[in-house]
Amino acid sequence: MGILRDHPELVLFLSLAAGYLVGKLRVGPITLGGICGTLIVSLLLGAWTKATVSDDVKTIFFALFIFSLGYMAGPQFFANLNRKSLRFFALCLIEVVCVVGIALGIAEAFDLDVGTAAGILAGAATESAVVGTATESIAKLSDLTQEQITQYQGHVATAYTVCYLFGLVTIVIYTSQIMPMLMRINLRDASRELWERMRGEGGGLESDEREALPGLVGRTFLVTHADGTGVADLERSLGGRVTVEAVKRGSKVLTPPPPGFVLTLSDLVLAVGRRANIIEAGRVIGPETPAVPGLDTPLATTQVSLTDKGVSGKSLDTLSKEHPEFSSGGVYVTDVLRNDQHLPATPETVVDRGDVLTLVGARSGLGKLASRIGATVRNDATDFIYLGLGIVCGSLLGQVVIEFGDVPLSLGTGGGCLISGLLFGWFRSRTQTFGAFPPQAASTLKDMGLAIFIACTGLVSGPQAWPLLKEYGALLPFAGIAMVLVPATISLVVGRKLLKIEKPLLIGAIAGQQCSTPAITSITQVAQSSVPMLGYTITYTLSNFLLPLTGPLLVGILGA
Structure with missing residues (x-):
């Protein structure tokens, strides 16, 4: 144990390795995930070894995480700020108002400290980024001693861990199992029916099926x-x-x-x-002939980012009619990538500026078409000038403090880097000719940044975990369940009765407003279709921006 205490880097990466191993454990359709597993392991190791990691490490890696998150979501976030997405935006507002309101109500009713209340909010909303923004905001409360700041920050991590477990299980079961029953649908059949309407040609495929007769073919003929x-x-x-x-x-x-x-x-x-x-x-x-040696020409593939604002809100079918190069050049869309989500490339799929289309076809036609609808994506290396400048701008923005009466509100490094990431990601998507941040690199930095931040938080918070659990043990599970059921149920009623959202899309959107990747994974498994993902991507993007800002808001109100 002495080695671990004297070498915090060992206990830090041990927390990551063991945490992600714990996160792989499965109970039915439920897995904890690597982040929750890391927090559990780091809390235990922190209580056992008393190892400490510099706060600067937490700040740096959280900035990397939150900027990468914003960068990846930026194009779609701004694309969704339109009248068509207004009904989905209403679901995100329901989520924000409910979780903040319930957290304030519980804090008032049970006289909770600001750290425990913020941890309940972060865990029940299953939004790990709130841990960072709330923890950072607590450190800026002027009327707290350093000992109180450390204690309350530890309470954030502990309350988050317990509430996250119950919130995660609740949102997965509620969306994938209970909501279809409440709406009296078979999610698989409803998704297939909706997909067939969207495709306009029937025959939606199961998740493990492939077309026996692909639409795009090449054949050799003997001229007669x-x-x-x-x-x-x-x-x-x-x-x-x-x-x-x-x-x-x-x-x-x-x-x-x-x-x-x-x-x-x-x-x-x-x-x-x-x-x-x-x-x-x-x-x-x-007449058609067998394959002729030397005559076969492979079809080329390229990825094109839609940079022309005129394509936003148009279906792939409309896009192909407006650009005859699709048919004359033998070019076809085989995939639509929105953020890191793959959407079905059907004729009725509506695309937005910033979406990345995978085009397959004759090489002679690809080159002509790519320049007409967007820019060829070049993501072979990270532009560290753009990345570094973005984080610097975000950190500076986070230092601005605005007074609302007696309530000091500040975005902090987390909120500032989130907004900076959104703006830099959106600006990059307009041309895709500079500021490259390959999706795999962005995803790696995002995951590692959050994992190391959570591990550091857990190591510091370990000694304070047990006293908090003894004091509020029964309250935390109740809060985690209630703060999922209330906004999800309200969204379900509003989405069907007022907004008239199609049922499979509504279920996916509710998982997205909760920013729950395990939930949408379970939903698509039950549906055996990616159709619910169309609703998920919109609310997921919006909530990824709104929910992290609830941390500083809650801390500012309670701290005042």
Whole structure:
């Protein structure tokens, strides 16, 4: 134990390793997750070893976490600030008002200190970022001694741990199991039905299914009927829905054929397009042949960020009609990435500025189309100039203190870096030509930053955990359950009766307003569909901005 006490880096990374191992334990559909597991282990190790880690370590890694979180959510956050998303924004407001109101009510009724009340709010809302923003705000309360600040910050971590456990279990079971029963639907059937309406062509796939007949195909034909026809004329006769990618004449392969090229008898042609159009092409060109060595041209893939504000709110079907290059170039959308969530690439899927489309098709068509709808995503290396400047701006913003009567309110480093991340992420999404922060790098910094911050908090808070549990043991589980059920139930009623949100989307949106990744994971497993994710992404983005700000708000009110 002496080694651990003298070398805090050992106990810190031991907390991470053991915590994430504990977080993998599964009870039915419930797993604690790495962050909660890390906090439990670090609390135990902190109480046992009395090891301490510098507060500067916590501050630095929390800044990395919260900036990365804002950066990833920024494009979609600002895209959702429109009239269409107003009904989903109402759900997030219900969440914020309810959790803050309940936390204040419990604090008043049971005479809780500011740390315990903030921990209840963070845990019951299952929003780990509130731990950081609240802890930082407590340190700035001028009427507290250093000993009280340390004690109350420890109470934040302990109350968070207990309430998080009960809040997590409640939101997962309530959204994935109970809500479908309350709305009298089979979530799997309802999601499939909604997906079929969105697709406009039926046949929604299960999570483990793949299309037996993919829509985009390439075929080789022997020229018989098209003898003497120019390639450009052939493509025009097929309505621009098929492209000739290569022609083999004797031993010579032309990829692509030059302008004005005229087909002759016995040429071999590689055509690419939708299946129905390729079948039509066979009737015009000649009989289909087996694969020809040397004639096969692989389809290219590229990711394009939608930077033109004119595309926001349009469906993929509308986008393809406005840009004939989709059909004439043999280019198709196979995936829509919004933040770190993959949406079904159906004709009815509505895209927003900042979404990343995966385009697959003939290489000749990709280059023409990419520049017309956005910018090719280049995320091969992190732009540390942009990253560092963003965190500096966020830290400076967090130092600003505004007085509301006797209540001093400050965003702190956490709130400042969150807003800075949102702005820097949104600004980057407009062109995608500078400020690169690859999604995997951003996700790694976000996860590691939060995990190390939580581990540091748990190590410091360990000695204060047991006295708090003895004093408020029964209250914490009750608060964790109540602060999930109340806003979720109100949102369920308002979402159906007033906002008229489709049932699968509403269930996903309620999981998103709680920022609960385990909940949406369980929901999509039950639904065997990604359709509920369409509602989840909107509220998740908005709540990721609003909920962390409730920490300084609650601390400011109670501290005054």
